[in-house]
Amino acid sequence: MKYIKSYKLFESIEDDCLYIFDFDDTLADTPHFEDLAIEYLKEDVTIGSLLKKSIKLIGKSLDDIKMEHGRLYVNDPNEEISVKGNWVRKKGRVYLVSPDSFYFQDMSFPTKTLELSKLYNSVKNKAIVTGRFKKVENKVLDSLKKFELDIPNKGLFCYPSKDESGDKLANWKAKTIVELIRKEGFKKAKYYDDKSKIVNAVVKAVKTQLPDIEFEGIKVK
DSSP states (O other): OOOOEEOOTTOOOOTTEEEEEOOBTTTEEOOOHHHHHHHHHTTOOTTHHHHHHHHHHTTOOGGGOEEETTEEEEEOTTOOSOOOSSEEEETTEEEEOOOGGGGGSGGGSOSEEOTHHHHHHHOSSEEEEEEEEGGGHHHHHHHHHHTTOOOOTTOEEEEOOTTTOOOOHHHHHHHHHHHHHHHHTOSEEEEEESOHHHHHHHHHHHHHHOTTSEEEEEEOO
């Protein structure tokens, strides 16, 4: 069962409600590794070292990389490539995904805010639950300050490193938000995220574990 409501630009603000936000591509427009990699393959040089390190993992060259629908991949119809690092197999291809090290780089941080940031700054009680690693929490705070976004008065929660948490991102966000609502004691809460899968996981967890809470999960386009 899916639980998603669409974000309305001019929705009413409630002071007795806890507003919880994702960060990347929800409050701010964030560069994607694949987009920067494509630019590099078209003569940009800012992401070269990460891209070259990624292609070396599977024993191929930059000339082997192909592009389709904003995705980067290498053909491997006979499954000869040993998939490792930031590569995933899908049918006769191996696709390049963002390496963890990318998210530690300044180039991975937002370039501008999105429309939802206006709602974020206007609400009284707010928290951010982001997939950004805990080790770059200070950089997230720097981004908030850079774009004149409030420091969330109900907390900034960053994803633990893989060594510290075995939870996948959707499950971690769901668990973190349930604990946050329980701790803060709000009877109403809303959560905004650009990923449907995560919104569904969060809403399902809250509805199951906190059935008396008036909760909305909002998918941000």
